[in-house]
Amino acid sequence: MLSESKKFRFAEDEEVTKKLFEEGDTDGDGLLTYEEALKAFSKYQRPFSREVFENYDTNHDGKLSQEEPETHSFRIINKYHFCGVFQFSNVVSLSHKQLRSISFFILAWQLLICDIMSVLVQFLLVIPQTFAGYSLYSHTFSYAIGSLDTLSYNGALMFALLLTINRLCIFLFPAIDQRVFGRPIIYGVVSLAWTLLFVFFIGLNATRCYKTFSVQGFYLHYENCENNSSSIGVIFQGIKDKWGRFSTYVMLGIYTLITIWLKFANRLHIKMNKTDGKQVRTNKKEIMFFVQSFIICITFLLESLMFDSIPRFKVYGQWRYAVNFTSNCITIFMFTVHSVVIFTFNSRIKEQLKEIFASKGKYYFASVTQTYPLQTTIVVRK
Known part of the structure; x- marks a missing residue:
């Protein structure tokens, strides 16, 4: 259910996300603390909160890397x-x-x-x-x-x-x-x-x-x-x-x-x-x-x-x-x-559902026989 990694992505454009991350990473350690992320997002007037940070921080180490685990479940x-x-x-x-x-x-x-x-x-x-x-x-x-x-x-x-x-x-x-x-x-x-x-x-x-x-x-x-x-x-x-x-x-x-x-x-x-x-x-x-x-x-x-x-x-x-x-x-x-x-x-509902599928099948075959007269002839002979 878990994939190996998830690309860190706060914005629709991946380049914007990369730019936000690089400008927030002021100490150059490749990790983003909450204070660094908040500062970067405030500069671009983008909404950011502690909850958003914690949701991305799947390793729960207080820092974000550019790749974090994700789930496809x-x-x-x-x-x-x-x-x-x-x-x-x-x-x-x-x-x-x-x-x-x-x-x-x-x-x-x-x-x-x-x-x-x-x-x-x-x-x-x-x-x-x-x-x-x-x-x-x-x-x-x-x-x-x-x-x-x-x-x-x-x-x-x-x-x-x-x-x-x-x-x-x-x-x-x-x-x-x-x-x-x-x-x-x-x-x-x-x-x-x-x-x-x-x-x-x-x-x-x-x-x-x-x-x-x-x-x-x-x-x-x-x-x-x-x-x-x-x-x-x-x-x-x-x-x-x-x-x-x-x-x-x-x-x-x-x-x-x-x-x-x-x-x-x-x-x-x-x-x-x-x-x-x-x-x-x-x-x-x-x-x-x-x-x-x-x-x-x-x-x-x-x-x-x-x-x-x-x-x-x-x-x-x-x-x-x-x-x-x-x-x-x-x-x-x-x-x-x-x-x-x-x-x-409820058997009544099941029976009606069967009738619907049966009626759709009859309608389908009826339309086919009208389109192809040869098939109609075969059916009549049977």
Whole structure:
């Protein structure tokens, strides 16, 4: 995953980078300290910070050479997002008409929308700059695209939590399920959730807490969040820091409760041999939806634990890229797991997908036979 070396590059033009390095290297030792780099960049009025310096200083020796180790892992793993886009589009288009009346799929569609926004961030911001090796966009554009990741991540957590509460109500509180998650009330619940998300999204950006992509470290991160000490800024940044952890732990608790209920209470209060066939099929279907919801939501728990635990370990040099690679794998898995789960567990969607490919094949052969009459004759004889 690691290449031998990476050409030191702060600017689009390699000659400009070389000139910056040579003018900053005042002692002629072939190395650039932070003070030397800051002085050189200030002369050319180019933005520079301690974070940029540390991201390039992969050896963690406090100095930069003209060649530093780099990783290609993030470039490789991001290619899987192309497959994810096709999965999302297939699931959304196939399930819209057939499954729009089921609360599970109504909430799952919202998750897919959030996933698509996350993939767009990868396509527009992450992948181009990862391959280029330097920043391609202005700070304003990077902040605008990066903020979509804030909306998509928190939106995915929101709808995953609603999906979990929906499973809880179905098994333990069916009357509440009909009132809150039945049609058309569920559309109001979804609209309220999106409203809260946009309020949080606008409020966080109003405090100048922006998300952007680190070209050197290969990760998305927030900037300027610590500079706002106003009461509103503290509130929104507190939500940002604690919402992911809170929602994932709540989901874990709910699924633990549902599992206990299915294992013990169901045996005590529901005797399957006295239940009619229709009820048995309904219970099996809801349990299958429960399994899907659990797989979808457990990825958020893994990601939350990852972001909480990894910063506690001090890693330097090339090991930092190994940590980033692991983080990216888990994050991208979270992006694609929703569509994969829905596709895997639902035979109706798989059958419709087969029909689409079959119909495309029929259309293709029909167009060929119209173009080449000789082939039509052969087909008729057969």
